[in-house]
Amino acid sequence: MRRRSLLVTVGLGLTGPAWLAGCASPAPRAGAGGDSTDLALLNRVTWGVDSAALAGMNRLSRRDYVQAQLHPDAATRLPASVQAQIDALPLLQKPMPAVVVEMEQRRRDADALADDDAKKAAQQAYQQAMNRLARDASTQMLLRALYSPNQLQEQLSWFWFNHFNVHQYKSNLRAMVGDYQDQLRSRALGKFRDLVIASATHAAMIRYLDNEQNAANRINENFAREVMELHTLGVDGGYSQKDVQELARVLTGLGINVSDKTPNLKPAQQALYVRQGATEFNPARHDAGEKLVLGVTLPAGGGWDEIIEQLTRLARHPSTARHISQKLAVYCVADAPPPALVERMSRAFTASDGDIALTLQAMFDAPEFAPSLARKFKDPMHYVVSAVRLAYDGRPILNTAPMLGWLNRLGEGPYNRQTPDGYPLIEAAWSSSGQMGTRFEIARAIGGGSAGLFRPEGASAVDVPAFPQLSNAVYHSALATTLGERTRAALDGATSPQEWNALLLASPEFMFR
Amino acid sequence: MQRRHFLRGAAALPLAASSVRLMAAAKGTPRVLLVFLRGAYDAASLLVPVGSSFYYEQRPNIAIARPGSAADAAIPLNAEWALNPALVDSMLPLFERKQLAFVPFAGTDDVSRSHFETQDSIELGQPLTGQRDFQSGFMNRLAKVLGARDAIAFTDQLPLTFRGAVQVPNLALANLAKPSVDARQAQLIAGMYQGSPLAGSVREGFAVRDEAMREINGNPGADMQGGMVGEMAAASRNAITAKGFEGEARRIARLMRERYHLGFVDVGGWDTHVGQGAGTGYLANRLAELGKGLAAYADEMGPAWSDATVVVISEFGRTFKENGNRGTDHGHGSVYWVLGGAVRGGRVLGEQVAVAPGSLFQNRDYPVLNEYRSMLGGLFARLYGLSPAQLQQVFAGAGPRDIGLV
Numbered sequence: 001m002r003r004r005s006l007l008v009t010v011g012l013g014l015t016g017p018a019w020l021a022g023c024a025s026p027a028p029r030a031g032a033g034g035d036s037t038d039l040a041l042l043n044r045v046t047w048g049v050d051s052a053a054l055a056g057m058n059r060l061s062r063r064d065y066v067q068a069q070l071h072p073d074a075a076t077r078l079p080a081s082v083q084a085q086i087d088a089l090p091l092l093q094k095p096m097p098a099v100v101v102e103m104e105q106r107r108r109d110a111d112a113l114a115d116d117d118a119k120k121a122a123q124q125a126y127q128q129a130m131n132r133l134a135r136d137a138s139t140q141m142l143l144r145a146l147y148s149p150n151q152l153q154e155q156l157s158w159f160w161f162n163h164f165n166v167h168q169y170k171s172n173l174r175a176m177v178g179d180y181q182d183q184l185r186s187r188a189l190g191k192f193r194d195l196v197i198a199s200a201t202h203a204a205m206i207r208y209l210d211n212e213q214n215a216a217n218r219i220n221e222n223f224a225r226e227v228m229e230l231h232t233l234g235v236d237g238g239y240s241q242k243d244v245q246e247l248a249r250v251l252t253g254l255g256i257n258v259s260d261k262t263p264n265l266k267p268a269q270q271a272l273y274v275r276q277g278a279t280e281f282n283p284a285r286h287d288a289g290e291k292l293v294l295g296v297t298l299p300a301g302g303g304w305d306e307i308i309e310q311l312t313r314l315a316r317h318p319s320t321a322r323h324i325s326q327k328l329a330v331y332c333v334a335d336a337p338p339p340a341l342v343e344r345m346s347r348a349f350t351a352s353d354g355d356i357a358l359t360l361q362a363m364f365d366a367p368e369f370a371p372s373l374a375r376k377f378k379d380p381m382h383y384v385v386s387a388v389r390l391a392y393d394g395r396p397i398l399n400t401a402p403m404l405g406w407l408n409r410l411g412e413g414p415y416n417r418q419t420p421d422g423y424p425l426i427e428a429a430w431s432s433s434g435q436m437g438t439r440f441e442i443a444r445a446i447g448g449g450s451a452g453l454f455r456p457e458g459a460s461a462v463d464v465p466a467f468p469q470l471s472n473a474v475y476h477s478a479l480a481t482t483l484g485e486r487t488r489a490a491l492d493g494a495t496s497p498q499e500w501n502a503l504l505l506a507s508p509e510f511m512f513r
Numbered sequence: 514m515q516r517r518h519f520l521r522g523a524a525a526l527p528l529a530a531s532s533v534r535l536m537a538a539a540k541g542t543p544r545v546l547l548v549f550l551r552g553a554y555d556a557a558s559l560l561v562p563v564g565s566s567f568y569y570e571q572r573p574n575i576a577i578a579r580p581g582s583a584a585d586a587a588i589p590l591n592a593e594w595a596l597n598p599a600l601v602d603s604m605l606p607l608f609e610r611k612q613l614a615f616v617p618f619a620g621t622d623d624v625s626r627s628h629f630e631t632q633d634s635i636e637l638g639q640p641l642t643g644q645r646d647f648q649s650g651f652m653n654r655l656a657k658v659l660g661a662r663d664a665i666a667f668t669d670q671l672p673l674t675f676r677g678a679v680q681v682p683n684l685a686l687a688n689l690a691k692p693s694v695d696a697r698q699a700q701l702i703a704g705m706y707q708g709s710p711l712a713g714s715v716r717e718g719f720a721v722r723d724e725a726m727r728e729i730n731g732n733p734g735a736d737m738q739g740g741m742v743g744e745m746a747a748a749s750r751n752a753i754t755a756k757g758f759e760g761e762a763r764r765i766a767r768l769m770r771e772r773y774h775l776g777f778v779d780v781g782g783w784d785t786h787v788g789q790g791a792g793t794g795y796l797a798n799r800l801a802e803l804g805k806g807l808a809a810y811a812d813e814m815g816p817a818w819s820d821a822t823v824v825v826i827s828e829f830g831r832t833f834k835e836n837g838n839r840g841t842d843h844g845h846g847s848v849y850w851v852l853g854g855a856v857r858g859g860r861v862l863g864e865q866v867a868v869a870p871g872s873l874f875q876n877r878d879y880p881v882l883n884e885y886r887s888m889l890g891g892l893f894a895r896l897y898g899l900s901p902a903q904l905q906q907v908f909a910g911a912g913p914r915d916i917g918l919v
Contacts, residue, residue, distance in 0.1 A: 031721035072812040089876065104544075116787075116788040116839065119787065119788070119838075122788065123787065131666070167629075174618075197826050220691055225712070279605060323727045333782075345530075409669065411669060417645075418629040419629060419633065419645065426861075431711060431714055432670075432671050432680070432682065433670070433680075433682040433683070433714045433715070433718035433721060434666075434669070434670075434671070434682055434684050434685070434718060434719040434721070435670070435683070435724055436711065436714050436718045437671070437684075437692075437718035437719065440694050440699075440702055440718075441692060441693055442695060444694050445693070448693075484705075486704055486706075486707055486708070487703050487705045489704070490701040490702070490704055490705045493701055494701075499698065502694070502698065503698070503701060503702065506694075506702045506705070507704055507705050508706055508709050508711060511711070
C-alpha cells in the first residue's frame, strides 16, 4: 500500500498539491488553531469540522492526516458511550437472515388472521417493527458519521450506499438495509470490484431490483440494466440493449433464500448450488447457455463463478473507471469536476485495480483539488451532520430522531430514495427556494436548543440539559476568519445566543464545504 | 370571504404595498391544479360500474351496493356508472352542476405495476421508449411553454413533474406551522446572501412563504405574528374545523386564486391491499376526505373557480377482482377526475368499453383506453390555446386528444 501511494504521488512533480503549501514540514505544528485551508480541507475530508478533527490535523501534517483518513486503522474505536448506544440497538442482536425469517413469520401470522381489525392491528405492529429495524440502521449510520474518527470512510460509506441504492420501503428491505450498509461500509475504501460483488450478491439489492424474478427463459432485465448503467459502466459506457439482455441471462438464478430448505436439484446441479447469507444461487433457474457480453464469450455451463467473473470484468472496464471517478469527484470536489481531475483519478483507478483509497489520493493530490475547497454545496446529510458536529463538538447526542426528522424534511432521509439512481449530489437538487427555507427553519431548530437530541427514547426518558455551543473553540480559532463581511454583520445583529447560532448555521458559508 | 373580495376590489393600495405580485393573477387566467393520488386508488370504488353484474361477481365482499339497495349504496350518475356514497355531499353537487367529469379507463401504457416506476414515468410525461430524463417533468415543460413564473408545488420537495428548466418554488401546506424564522431574522438571513448566487432562491423562498402566510391568514395587513386568526375564522364559518386535506386544499386555493396559476399537490394512502371496505370503511373515508378537500378548494376559489381546472390522477388502477384480503392489488387502468368552473361536466367522458370479462386487460385490470399524455395534451391545448409545436414540447410524441373536457 505504502509503495503504491508513493508511486501515485511521484508523478505530480516537485511542487505538490496546493493545499500542502504552508505545511511542507511533516512535523506537528504548534498552536491550537488551524488556518482556513485546514478548515476547508477538514470540511471536505470529514462530515464537518469539529475540535477533534482540528486537533487531528494539528497533530499530523496535512498529508499524513489525509493518509490516515484514506487508510484508517481497523482498530480505531468510536467513543465508548457512542459504541454503547450502537451495541444496545436490537437490530444488531441477530444476523440479518435470522431477522428476515423472524419478520416473515410475523407477517404471515398477521396475514392469516381472519378478523379484519385484528389483522390490521397485527399488520400495523409488523410495520412498526420493520420501521424500527431501518431506524436502528440509520441511528448506527448517523452516530458513526458524527463520531467516528474515520470520517472519510463514513462519508464514503454513505456514498456507496447511495451509489448502489436500495429503497427501504420495497418489500421487506427494512430488515436488510442495516446489513447491506455494513457490507458496503467495510469495503468503502477498498477495491471497487469488492463493492460491486458485495452489492450484487446482497439480498437487499437482489430484491430491490427484482433479480429474484430473473430466471432462464423468464428474463427480467431490471437488475442487469442498472448494474451497467448505474453501478459500473455508466449510461454512456458503451453497452447495448443486447448486452443488457445477455447480462440478465448471466444473472439468472441469483436470488434469495432464508428458509432452511434447499431446492430439489438434479445431482449434476447440486455442486453448483451456492448459499451465502440470505443469498442463493440456484443452478436450476440459471441460464447455462453460452453468452456474449461486451464482446466476451462466456462458455456454456457456468454458474455462480460466471456471475462473479462477469461482475469483475465490469468493475475493471475502462468505462467504469471513468464513471466511478467522475461520480466520486462530483461528491468530493465539484458539481462539474474538471475533466483533467477525473482523468487523473481514472488513471489511478485503473493502475490500482480499482482501489478507492488510491483513486481518492489522486484526487486529493491533484492541482485541481485545492481551488475547489469551500465551494461544494452541502447536500442535506452534510448540512445536518456538520451542524450537529459543530454545535456539540464531540459531546455525543442521545437520540438521532430529530436528525432523521430534519433529513426527511430536507428530502434526504436515509434509505428513502425510491429510485436506483440514488440521491442527486449536485447543488441544483437541494437549493430550491422551499428547500432553502426549510434549511433556515432547521438552522433555527438546531441553534435554538437541544431540540430533543439529548432526550433518550422511551416514555420515562428525561431531557439531559444541553445547549448548542456554536460560538466555540472551533469557531474562534478557525471558522470566524472564513466568514464574509455580510455574515459577520448579520451575526453582530443577533439579539440572543440562540439567534446567533441560527444565523451562523443559516449563513452562506455554512452551506458549502 | 366577501370582505376580502371587497377589499381587493375597492382598495388595491394597501395590498399593493404588502405584495406587488398580488395583482398578477388577472381574471380569466386558467388555474390548473394537478392532484396526484399516490399509491394507486381503487377507481372501481369511486366510479362504480353498477351496470355490470360482472363487477358484483368479482367483488363479493367489497362491491358497493346497487343504487337504492342499501343505506350505503352507490349514487347513480347514469345507467352504467354510480358514485361512491362517501362523495354524496362533496362531489355529487359538483357533478350535478356539471362542473365535474370522470374519465374511466384512463392511465399510462406503462405496465410495470410498480408504484414508483409508474409515478415517475407519469410525472416525467416522456415517451416510454428511450432514456428517461429525470430533470424534465411535464409540468415544468408546461410552465416553460406558458412562459410562466407562477407555478408552484405544494409539497416538501420539488416533485419530479416540476423539475426542469423553469425554477419552480415549492411550499408544503399540509401542516402549516408559523415559520420559526421571523421577519427580522429573514431579513438578516437574506442580507447574508446578498450578492451570492443563492440570493434569488433565498429571497424567493421568504417571499413565497410570507405571501402564503398572508393569503392563508386572510389578512393582508397583519404581520405574521398576527397569525392564524384568519384561518380559524374561515374554518368556523364552515362549521367544521378544516383538517387534513380539506385544510390544505383551502390554503392551496387561496394561493391559486391570488398568485399562482399552475399547481401540484399529492395525497397518499390509497394502496388498499387489505380490508378496503365498500360504501363505508377505509377507502370510503379516504375518498370522503379527498372529496371534501376538492369541494373546499372550489368554494375557496370564489369567482376564480370559473377559471379553475383540477385534474385528479393516480399511477394506475387496481385489480378488478377483489383479493383474498378484501382488498385489491396493483392493476392498470384508472379513473381520472376533472373538475372546474369551466369544465363541461356532469358526464363520464372518453373512450369506454363495457365492464365485462372480455374487456379486462390481461384478464385482470381495467384497460387504458385514454392515455394520459394524449388526454392532458388535449385538455391543455383547449385551456391555453397551445399550438401543436408547443404541445410537442410538453408531451413529445403524443397526439393530443380532445375528449371535450372544457
